Amino acid sequence: GAGVSQSPSNKVTEKGKDVELRCDPISGHTALYWYRQSLGQGLEFLIYFQGNSAPDKSGLPSDRFSAERTGGSVSTLTIQRTQQEDSAVYLCASSLNGPNSGNTIYFGEGSWLTVV
Amino acid sequence: QKEVEQDPGPLSVPEGAIVSLNCTYSNSVFQYFMWYRQYSRKGPELLMYTYSSGNKEDGRFTAQVDKSSKYISLFIRDSQPSDSATYLCAMSGGGSNYKLTFGKGTLLTVNP
Numbered sequence: 430g431a432g433v434s435q436s437p438s439n440k441v442t443e444k445g446k447d448v449e450l451r452c453d454p455i456s457g458h459t460a461l462y463w464y465r466q467s468l469g470q471g472l473e474f475l476i477y478f479q480g481n482s483a484p485d486k487s488g489l490p491s492d493r494f495s496a497e498r499t500g501g502s503v504s505t506l507t508i509q510r511t512q513q514e515d516s517a518v519y520l521c522a523s524s525l526n527g528p529n530s531g532n533t534i535y536f537g538e539g540s541w542l543t544v545v
Numbered sequence: 546q547k548e549v550e551q552d553p554g555p556l557s558v559p560e561g562a563i564v565s566l567n568c569t570y571s572n573s574v575f576q577y578f579m580w581y582r583q584y585s586r587k588g589p590e591l592l593m594y595t596y597s598s599g600n601k602e603d604g605r606f607t608a609q610v611d612k613s614s615k616y617i618s619l620f621i622r623d624s625q626p627s628d629s630a631t632y633l634c635a636m637s638g639g640g641s642n643y644k645l646t647f648g649k650g651t652l653l654t655v656n657p
Contacts, residue, residue, distance in 0.1 A: 433588070460643065471649035472589070472633065485644065520588055534645065536581075536588035 431455075433537035435521050441543045442511055450506045450540045452521030460524045461504050462534065463488075463496060467517040475519075478504060511544045518542070548572050551634055551648025560657050564621040566632050568648045571615065574639030575646070578610050580619045581633040583650065589633055593619065624655045 434453040442448050454461050463475040474488040478498045489495070493511075498504040508515055518539040524532045551568045558564055566580075577596055581589035593608040595601045595617075601608045607620040617636075621628055631650040637643070 462643070462645075464645075469649070472635075472645070472647040474644045474646075477643045479643075488644075522588075533591050533594065536590070538586075538588045541586075 433521055433523055433535055435519075435537040435540050437540055438538065439541045439543075441545060444513060444544055445510055447507065447509045448511055448542065450508075450519050450521075450542070452504045452506070452523075452537060454502065454504070454521070454523030455535055456502075458523035458525055458535075459501065460526055460532075460534075461498060462522040462524075463504070463506050464520045464522065464536075465490075465517045466520055466539070470517075472520065475506070508542075511542075513544050516542055516544045548646050549634065549636065549648045552651055553649055555652040555654060557654045557656060558624055560624060560626060560655055562624050562655070564624050564628070564653060564655075566619040566621075566634075566651050566653070568617050568634035568636075569615055570617075570636060570646075572639075572646075573612075573615070575636040576638035577636060578608070578617050579635040579645070580606075580608055581635060581647075583631045583633060585630075592632075624653075626655050626657050629654045 436451045461478040464472045466472045476496050477485045480501045493509045496506045520539045522534045522536040524534045549570045580593045583589045598610045598612045605622045609618040631652050633650045634648040635645040
């Protein structure tokens with residue numbers, strides 16, 4: 430596609446439910462990133478994929494959070510047993526390779542998650 | 546001390562004004578410096594990308610990096626109402642070049 434595509438764009442879920450957020454990166458981009466943007470907190474790094482492997486998962490806030498990437502393309506971020514503090518915008522981004530050497534990181538429009 | 550500090554504003558200026566946005570940082574490993582623009586309920590959009598110290602100009606936008614002072618700036622000349630957005634600085638470097646560290650963003654409003 431022309432840009433990074435994320436779905437759903439908005440999700441309201443009840444506390445304790447599981448949610449899945451999907452990201453379709455720009456075609457041919459090998460690097461994929463998940464960030465979280467909370468009110469007053471700015472963007473926080475969650476996880477980085479190079480191909481299907483995740484060399485850095487250090488930003489995942491708890492073991493309720495997991496992510497996978499299949500076929501070097503689509504990625505899914507799963508949040509189990511959602512809590513109210515999980516309410517945020519979850520942003521996916523991709524780049525041609527890593528972000529060195531001028532490789533631009535392109536962001537999607539985010540999945541707005543509200544846990545009630 | 547947070548790794549990247551950015552004045553959240555809000556900043557309100559008249560159309561045509563020169564806008565100066567700034568970030569300071571504490572981690573000397575940062576080598577890559579970026580400015581993103583984010584409109585309401587949209588994803589961040591890359592405006593400027595700079596490697597190491599120096600200036601870079603693109604149209605009405607100029608990015609400056611002073612690594613000795615750990616200070617980066619974005620200048621917007623002849624600001625337009627369409628420039629109204631949140632501006633985020635971001636940086637990376639060291640062994641985690643893939644991981645961007647963001648400032649919290651400055652909300653800018655340009656009044657016609």
